[in-house]
Structure formats: structure tokens, C-alpha cells
Amino acid sequence: MSRSDPTTLAETWRAARPAPAGVHVDSAACSRQSFATIDACAQHARHEAEVGGYVAAEAAAPVLDAGRAAVRALTGMPDAGVTFTTGSNHALDILLGDWTGERTVACLPGEFGPNLAIMARHGFDIRVLPVDEYGRLDVNAIGAALAHRPPALVHFTVLGSHSGVVQPVHDMALACRGHDIPLFVDAAQGFAHVDVANTGADAVYSSSRKWTAGPRGVGVLVTRAGVLSDATRERIGHVETNVGLHVGFSVALGEHMAVGPAAMQARLREVGAATRTALADVPGWRVREHHDEPSAITTLYPPPGVDPQVVRARLIDEHAIVTTYLGVERAPRELTRPALRVSPHVDVTDADLAAVAEALSAVTPG
Incomplete structure (x- = not known):
């Protein structure tokens, strides 16, 4: 077998x-962690107590690099920057806070409520993408919609918090490329659940606690070169982080990749x-x-x-x-x-x- x-x-x-x-x-809210993930978080905390937090963080670098490599493989973005965050909302806040273009964003009618709040807080005018009777992107109408009233940015949620309807992210990406519109993908429910690889998105983000079954309080932001400014990358590189959770997430990603x-x-x-x-x-x-x-x-x-x-x-x-x-x-x-x-x-x-x-x-x- x-x-x-x-x-x-x-x-x-x-x-x-x-x-x-x-x-x-209840895995769409928070999956059950493995013994290996739980132990990895605990062992890192113990190592911090033994040798100091910064020394322990340096020692954890190979595990974290393996986690980043798994993220690149799962998103099909081999040359992307991978940043650990505190979760999906944090990632979107980073992306929109760094945005310097016109503040118009198109998203699905079923966009996650907290995402809408983050968009509003950053001053974005929200436009709605066309969908069919099931709330799925209308791939036959999207080209005309983008051509008629192109937004500066498309934010696309692969799988909603309120619905199991899978959105055609590859079709959305193709339409965005055809109209030279950047695409940010919310894969909080899609990552390690459905196919989010090789979409051509400019940024993809997710949390750890859902389908990868990692710890709470950590997520990931994957960005193509040039999406984030140098100043933002410098700033998030010096934010206080819980390295133990990053280690646990990386172990959970390794388990996922081992299964396939x-x-x-x-x-x-x-x-x-x-x-x-x-x-x-x-x-x-x-x-x-x-x-x-x-x-x-x-x-x-x-x-x-x-x-x-x-x-x-x-x-x-x-x-x-x-x-x-x-x-x-x-x-x-x-x-x-x-x-x-x-x-x-x-x-x-x-x-x-x-x-x-x-x-x-x-x-x-x-």
C-alpha cells in the first residue's frame, strides 16, 4: 500500500x-498540530533558555530556510522573497501599506470582511469583480470588466472564509497579465489545500494554522522581486518575531511536503x-x-x-x-x-x- x-x-x-x-x-479555522510541530516549538524555546534567543535563532536558520523553500515550491515562485508574518491580516497590511500607486482595488463580492477593513483603512476604493450565481469568478466577463474600468490592483481570495467554492486563480492571473494589473492572492484557505502553484501572482500570502496544521500566530508572505520597497523589507526584517513559531511552521511544511x-x-x-x-x-x-x-x-x-x-x-x-x-x-x-x-x-x-x-x-x- x-x-x-x-x-x-x-x-x-x-x-x-x-x-x-x-x-x-474545524480545519479551516485551526488544524491540529503534530507531535513534531509541537515538539519543535518547545525545543526552540528550551534552546533559547539555554544559549540565548539570538544564538538560538541563528541555529534555527537551516530549518527556517527549509520552510521558505517549501513555501516557494508550494507557490511555484522559486525566486520569490519569503517573509514570516503573524498571519494573513498582517501580510495584507504590509502589502497595502507599502503600495504607492493609485488606491483602487478589485476583489470578489465574497471578500473576507477583515480584508475589506484593511483595504478601507489604507484608503482603497473597492471595486467588485464579476461572478456567477455561485459566487465564482465569471471568467467570461472578467476581461471586459478589467478593460472597462481597470483597477490599480486586484486582490483575489482563492477560497473564502464563508464558502468552499474554489476560485479560478489561474484564470484571474491570466486576465491580470493581459491588462498589466498587479495581482495579490489571499491563500489563507487555499495554501496546502488546493492548487495555488504557478499562478503568476505578484504576491501570495497565507497563515500557518489552517491546512498546513502549523501553530497559531504565524503566517507567510511571498513576493516577487520589486513588489515590496527596500524600506519595507528593511523594516519587517527587524520586527520582533517568535522564531519558535516559525520553526514549528517550517516543520509542519516539511511534513506536508513529505506526504506530497x-x-x-x-x-x-x-x-x-x-x-x-x-x-x-x-x-x-x-x-x-x-x-x-x-x-x-x-x-x-x-x-x-x-x-x-x-x-x-x-x-x-x-x-x-x-x-x-x-x-x-x-x-x-x-x-x-x-x-x-x-x-x-x-x-x-x-x-x-x-x-x-x-x-x-x-x-x-x-
Whole structure:
């Protein structure tokens, strides 16, 4: 049986981690770290105590370089600069704070609410990209939209916080190149989950804690030469950082690369399809995504009068099942009512999904 076999992959991934205290189907919020990642963070902290923080940071350089190399491989940007950040919001703040051109940015209607706030704080006029009835970029209309009213910048979220609909980032990049418009890609949900390699983007950023299953409080910004000014690169190079988290993230990236990005993506597609199958018939709830949407994120709209925030709390308190409540503030230009998000990782079992479906039925009023 090969390492890429779904059963072997799932068993290996589960065995490499502490046992969950219940059913964890919340990877789009924060995945479960491995023993190796947890130990790497702790060992670095211990090394800091033994030899001093700066000496320990120098000793960690080979691990951090390996992490950066993995990021370049996953994004298909071999010559890019790789900067560790505190997370995705931090990366976007760096990019927009450094921007010196006209402050117009085009993004999808489903843009992440905190991203919109960062854009507004930096004085950007926000324009909306054309989409179809599912909220997916309309590839047939994007060329005309950019030609009619070209923005100075396109910010494109590969996979939203509120939806498992995968956006065609390669088509977006092709359109941007055709109109000479820079492209920044938010891959917070897409990185190590779907294909974000070789997009031709000028910048790609992500967090550690989601599909790479790294520690919280760290992310990464990948930029082509010339995207960031020398002054900004100098400034972020001297910001106080938690090197231990960077080490942990690098170890998590190494584990991901050892399994193989293609195998992980294939298994996550299977997980998404299995999840939608398991939850499709829960009374009153409606699955947003198509069954074969190539992501592991499933969005559930509740029956009338049912508060998904209350449902999430009851799933945790009564069934030890962790999901995500989606308030409309996550995508204020698209999400019209709250929802529930279910996002298992590669180790989820049919029994886990059956338990989620049964518990969801049990805690749904009526």
C-alpha cells in the first residue's frame, strides 16, 4: 500500500497527532498540530533558555530556510522573497501599506470582511469583480470588466472564509497579465489545500494554522522581486518575531511536503465530497457547495429560525464536535445570513461524519 493511499495517509496523519477530544471538523479555522510541530516549538524555546534567543535563532536558520523553500515550491515562485508574518491580516497590511500607486482595488463580492477593513483603512476604493450565481469568478466577463474600468490592483481570495467554492486563480492571473494589473492572492484557505502553484501572482500570502496544521500566530508572505520597497523589507526584517513559531511552521511544511501536495489535495477533495454526502440529508439544513467542489470546506445554511451560533455551541457542549459559526461579517458583501462551516482534514472517518450528521440533527430545534 503506497504512502499516498488515502487510508495510509489518513492513518499516518492521525497517528502523528494527539488524539482529538471528540470530533474535530474545524480545519479551516485551526488544524491540529503534530507531535513534531509541537515538539519543535518547545525545543526552540528550551534552546533559547539555554544559549540565548539570538544564538538560538541563528541555529534555527537551516530549518527556517527549509520552510521558505517549501513555501516557494508550494507557490511555484522559486525566486520569490519569503517573509514570516503573524498571519494573513498582517501580510495584507504590509502589502497595502507599502503600495504607492493609485488606491483602487478589485476583489470578489465574497471578500473576507477583515480584508475589506484593511483595504478601507489604507484608503482603497473597492471595486467588485464579476461572478456567477455561485459566487465564482465569471471568467467570461472578467476581461471586459478589467478593460472597462481597470483597477490599480486586484486582490483575489482563492477560497473564502464563508464558502468552499474554489476560485479560478489561474484564470484571474491570466486576465491580470493581459491588462498589466498587479495581482495579490489571499491563500489563507487555499495554501496546502488546493492548487495555488504557478499562478503568476505578484504576491501570495497565507497563515500557518489552517491546512498546513502549523501553530497559531504565524503566517507567510511571498513576493516577487520589486513588489515590496527596500524600506519595507528593511523594516519587517527587524520586527520582533517568535522564531519558535516559525520553526514549528517550517516543520509542519516539511511534513506536508513529505506526504506530497498532490496527495494531500486529492484526499481533501475526497473529504469534501464525503462530508457533503454525509450532511446532505440532515433535516432542514442546506449544503451550499456542489458535491464535487474540489475543497474540504462545506457550508451549511440552517433551517428558518435556527441560529447556527447556538447550534455550534451545542455541538461542542453536548457532542464534543468542533465546527465554525459563520457570521455575515465574514463576507458582508455576499453572505446574507449566518451559516455553519464543517471542514475536516485528511484523517476524518466515515464514523466521524456520521456522528456530525447525527449530532446536527439532534441539536436542531424542531
